[in-house]
Amino acid sequence: MGLPNPVVNQSKNVNIRPQETELRYESKLAVTWKRFKKNKLAVTGLIVFTLIVLIAILAPWISPSKPDVYDILDSNLKPSAKHPFGTDSMGGDIMTRVFYGSRVSLTVAMLTMLCSVTIGVIYGSISGFFGGIIDNIMMRIVDAIQSIPTFFLLLIVASLMVPTMWSTIFVISIFGWTGLARIVRGEILSIKRRDFIEAARATGEKNKSIIFFHVLPNAIAPIVVIATLDIASVILSEAALSFLGLGIQPPTPSWGNMLTSAQDLTTVLDYPWAPIFPGMFIIVTVMAVNFIGDGLRDALDPRMKQ
Amino acid sequence: MVTTSVKTDTVVSVKDLKTYFYTEDGVVPVIDGVSFDVRKGETLAIVGESGSGKSVTSLSIMRLIPTPPGKIVNGDILFQNESLLEKSDKEMRQIRGNKISMIFQEPMTSLNPVYKVGDQISESIMLHQKASKKEATAEALNLLNLVGIPEPERRLNQYPHELSGGMRQRVMIAMALAGRPDLLIADEPTTALDVTIQNQILQLMKDLKAKRDMSIVLITHDLGVVAEMADRVVVMYGGQVVEQGDIFTIFEAPKHPYTEGLLRSMPTAAKKNGKLYAIEGTVPNPLHFPVGCRFAERCEYAKDLCRQEMPQIQNLSEDEVVRCWKYTDRWEA
Structure with a gap:
């Protein structure tokens, strides 16, 4: 590989043994980080994403106002020193609401992604690894779930519950895992037939450790990519649910419901800052996360040439 | 059924083993x-063409036959006088990689591909021995030294794709030795390597x-490899043993016409011209x-007799077994 490695350089002086015989042993994490760092776009994505997370955490201290303070006399103001992102039709400070909204949107996105990835990976692994009748039954269940027009089911489930952040997370994740489950299953079906799996069996490893130690790490690249794309789609699902009044309820701000309240033509044409700022945060976050996903995929796969 | 007499120093004894595969087309x-x-x-060499059942024999000993469709339907496999077929899955896992190891073609x-060589070797060490990660890594380094890998400290930190084929096979051997096995099954270990590395x-x-005092079952179709390595030879054809004997008998005075044919089809320096x-x-x-x-x-x-009736396996001498009319x-009758 192209990694400059001090030990490699020493080896050129064939007869000189490295003076340090102490084991220089790099952890998997260190290697991944080293490779990740080389991808400039991914590093930029990570920095931007970290900034957004910091904004979310520090929202109460860095916001110019409070999210539940409205001043109807100050409605639809242009961006100014007092209101850097302007104000919305109710007179709420957009910057404050975007900052607080990032708390909600990011929490929903991350938790939902975690839930659906966990379910999807476990379900897909079991299905793919054991194969046969188990696989058949499990995949028919996925087929059934996928053949339901999910969004309408989301609406039904959401309407049965009091809409809160937690119900939104629950509703999106119970239907969000099927795509990942399918992909994980496919990966595992192909990985489990590879020679090193049989070699692992021949060393006496258990099914459990074969799945977690040998099979899944080989499927990490598609899982990471799907998981990052998931964050993006969850942000959008949350927006859609909020729009229909079944997601996050105003006055609690989320990027989704801010966009929704700014979607009529008059607002878009006359007060464009109202949709632009939350929209920009969505786009920037989604892109940053996608770049991170790309970088991770390359960094996690040792076969990728740098 | 005639079998070679079980001696006290027998490591593995395979007895009338039948492994069938139940496919859609039939058994x-x-x-x-x-x-x-x-x-x-x-070192016992199992020789035969593709499809003669030599690899399935080795997988049967490891109890790694994919079930379904495969199944061991008859016979027994004794390892150090205990039946492997009666072992639970858990007991079998204790044996695999620990007492019986296998290296692949x-x-x-x-x-x-996603783990560094060092991690893979230490994983198989920790699987069977109580060792910390550090101890296992040190032992992995010893093993890499043992199998003659140059600059083992560096190799520990490399991924499989950074090593050559011969180097990887050495790593496989190192992993197989991690549990100090009594029996090493090598399934065509050199087929995929070029000739110099093979040697x-x-x-x-x-x-x-010699160093580890183990027995080797060497599965191969290459009689050159057999001549180099084996003490005794089992020749398989169509899922059966057709001849068994020590290396000298097999090469000097083969009994079965198939063994004879195999030996004649070996390229030698003497047969320079001609097909x-x-x-x-x-x-x-x-x-x-x-x-x-x-x-x-x-x-x-x-003769007609051969086509009408299956010959039984018989002992010609204590160490020589053949299945031929x-x-x-x-025969003369």
Whole structure:
């Protein structure tokens, strides 16, 4: 590989043994980080994403106002020193609401992604690894779930519950895992037939450790990519649910419901800052996360040439 | 049924093993009544064409036959006088990689591509021994030294794709040795390597056998490898043992016409001009084995008797076993 490695350089002086015989042993994490760092776009994505997370955490201290303070006399103001992102039709400070909204949107996105990835990976692994009748039954269940027009089911489930952040997370994740489950299953079906799996069996490893130690790490690249794309789609699902009044309820701000309240033509044409700022945060976050996903995929796969 | 007498120094004793595969087209008797012993400290070569059942024999010993469709339907496999077929899955896992290890044909694909060589070796050490990560890594380094890998400290930190084929096979051998096995099964360990590397790997296996006092079952179709390595030879054809004997008998005075044919089809320096001999015909389809001798169709000595009745396996001497009508009273009759 192209990694400059001090030990490699020493080896050129064939007869000189490295003076340090102490084991220089790099952890998997260190290697991944080293490779990740080389991808400039991914590093930029990570920095931007970290900034957004910091904004979310520090929202109460860095916001110019409070999210539940409205001043109807100050409605639809242009961006100014007092209101850097302007104000919305109710007179709420957009910057404050975007900052607080990032708390909600990011929490929903991350938790939902975690839930659906966990379910999807476990379900897909079991299905793919054991194969046969188990696989058949499990995949028919996925087929059934996928053949339901999910969004309408989301609406039904959401309407049965009091809409809160937690119900939104629950509703999106119970239907969000099927795509990942399918992909994980496919990966595992192909990985489990590879020679090193049989070699692992021949060393006496258990099914459990074969799945977690040998099979899944080989499927990490598609899982990471799907998981990052998931964050993006969850942000959008949350927006859609909020729009229909079944997601996050105003006055609690989320990027989704801010966009929704700014979607009529008059607002878009006359007060464009109202949709632009939350929209920009969505786009920037989604892109940053996608770049991170790309970088991770390359960094996690040792076969990728740098 | 005649088998070689079980001696006290027998490591593995395979007795009348039958492994069948149940496919949509019917039952395939891939292994059909195979018996042999592996003695302590010896190298036993199992020789045969593709499809003769040699790899399935080794997988049966490891109990790694994919079930379904495969199943061991008859016979027994004794390892250090205990039946492997009666072991639970858990007990079997204790044996695999610990007392019986296996190395595979394809070093290029038999290592997990996402882990560093050091991690993979120490994983297999920690699987069977109580060792901390640090101790296991140190032991991995010892093993890499043992299998003759240059700059082992550096190799520990490399991924399989950074190593050559020969180097990877050495790593596979190192992993197989991690549990200090009594028996090493090598399934065509050098087939995928080029000739010079082949020789190094064989030499290494020889040295290790002596150092670690283990027995080796070497599965191969290459008689050159057999000549180099084996103490005794089992020749398989169509899922059966057709001949078994020590290396000198097999090479100097083969009894079975198939063994004879195999030896004649070996390229030698003496036969510079002229065509290489080939046994006519192909291995019969295991779905429709003939009633009689399975080799009869390709055998130049075959009589009606051979096609009508299956010859039984018989001992010619204490160490020599053959399955052929030629060595019975009924041949001349």
